[in-house]
Amino acid sequence: MSQPDSEAPFCLPRLPLTRLPNKPLPQGTIDTHFHVFRSDAPLNTPRSYTPEIATTADWIAFADRLGIGRGILVQPSVYGLDNRVLAEALAAFPKRLRGIVVIDPETSAEEIARLDRLGVRGVRINTRNKGGLPLAAAEKLAAAVREFGWSLQFQINPDQIDDLAGRLPPLGVRFVIDHLGFIPLTDRAWREHLPALQRLADHVGGYIKLTAPYRLTRDRGYPGFAEVVRALVASHPEKLLWGSDWPHTELWSDMPDDADLIDGMQDAIGDPALARKIFIENAEALFFER
Template sequence: MNNKKVQAEIKHSHCVYLPDFELPANCCDCHHHIFDRRYPYSADDKRNLPNATVSEYGEFRDWLGFTRHVLVQPSSYGTDNRCLIDALQAFGPNARGEAVVTDATSDNELDVLSRAGVKGIRFNFGAGSVTTPEMLLPLAARVAERGWHVQVHANASQLWELRSLLRQVPGRLVIDHFFRLPQPQPKEHPVWKLAWDLIDSGRCWVKLSALYHQSQRDDVSDMAGMVKTFLNEATERVLWGSDWPHPNLISANKKMPDDALILSKIFHWASNDRIRHKLFVENPAQLYGFNASSSR
C-alpha cells in the first residue's frame, strides 16, 4: 500500500465532482471513520490503514455542506475507543459516536462513552471483529437500557445466518450499508424480505452508505432501483452515510469513489424535499439525539 498516494486520495477524492445540490440545514453524515496513528491499532490488525484525521474529515464535511455527523469505531482499533472519544471531543456537539465493546466492557466504561457522545455500539462481522454473535443479545439488552442502538455490519449471507438474533434484538437496530444486498438482483436474495420484516417492526433503520460495496459501476447508477425503494417505502427508517475515508477500498487497493457524485445520486433519488429532510435531518436527529440547538 502506497500510504502517501492513499493519503492524497483521502484528502482530494471528494473534489472530482462539483456538487449540483444544496443539502438541507442540519444535514447529517451518519457513517464515517477517523484513523489517527497516534493511537495504536490492535495487535491483530492486518490492514495498516493510513491517517484519516479530524481536520481532513472537517474539510470533507465542509465541502459537501453538512454539519452533523456520526463517527463509527473502525475495526482497526478493536475495543480501544480512545481515538473515537478524543475525536468526538474535538468535533464538539454536532458529532455522535458508535463504539465497539464486548461483554467484558464495564458499566463505567459505557458511562465514559455516553458522556463522550456515543449513542450506539457496532458489531462488524465483515472485517476483524472482536465481537461475536453470542454477544449480540446480551450487549443489546445492556445498551437498550441507555437508549442506545445496536448497529450491525455483515454481508447479506451473514445477515441471513443471523436472522433469528436480529429479530430478537431489544431496542433499536441499525443495519449498515443497505444490508449488503447483492447486485444485480437484490430483491431475489432472502435478506430482502428480512430487511422489510425488520423495518416494518418500527425499530430498524437502514444506512444507505457505501453503495460501492455491491455496485458494479463507478457512478453507482445500478443501485438506483433498490435505493429508491428504501427511500419511498421506508422513508421513516433511512439514513445516509459517506463511509469516509472508505477503508475497505483502501485496504483492497481499489479506486476511491467520487463522494460528491454518489451523494448527488442519492439526493436526486430522494425525489422530493420531504424524503430528503427525513433522510438527511429528521431520522438522524431522532436516532442520534440531535436537537434544534445541536447540543448534547
C-alpha cells in the same frame, strides 16, 4: 507502535473534493457513517486493512465544504476495542459529533455511562472484518446498553440478514444495518435480499444505512443501487439513514468521488421532503435526542 501485518494492505488515499454536488445537501445534513485515523494510534494485529490517515480535522473540513452539520463517528475495526481516537474526537466536538464504539460485552455499566456522557450512542458488531465483534455478542451487549438508549450497529454479510430478522426485535434495543446489509447489486441479485432487509426495517427500532454502493458491486455507476434506494424510500422513508462512509477504507481500486455519490443519492431519493427525513430527521431522532 503497531506491528506490521502482511495481510493488511494499505488503503487507497481518498480523492480530494474537487467540486460540490449538483444540488446542495439539505441544510443540517447528518453524516451517520464515517471513520477517522490518527498517525500515532496503535493498530490491531491481525486486521483487514491498513488505513490512510484521515483525521477529525480532515473530516470537519470535508463536512464544512459540503454543508454537513453533524456526524456519527464509527469505530473502525483496525482499532479493535481501543476507542481512544473516537473519544478524543467526541470530546473536541461535543455538539457536532456522536459516536458508535466497539466494547467488550463484559464492559461495566460505569464505563458505558462514561462513554454515554462523551456522546457515544451505540455499539458496532462487525462480522466482516478482523477485529470486529461477532453476532454472538448481540444479546449481552443489548442487555448492557438498553438503559442508555443506545443502538446496535451491524456490519454483516447478506446471508445473515434472515437470522437478524429473528433475533434482533426481542432484544429491546434499536438497531442499524450498515451499507444495506452488503446485499449484492450485480445482476439484480438485490431482488433476492431486499424483502428481508425490509422486514428488518418493519420493526420499530430497525434502521438501514443507504451507504457505500461501491462495496456492493464493482461495476462503475453502481447499477441497481438507485433501484434499491427507491424501493426502500417507497416502503420505509422514516427508517433510512445517509452516511458518507468517508474516507472509504478497504479499497484498493476505483476510489469513489464524494460529489458523485451524493448526486446519485439525491437523484434516487427525489422528493425534497423525503430527503430531509433521510439526511437529517431520522438521524436526529436516533442519535441526537440528547
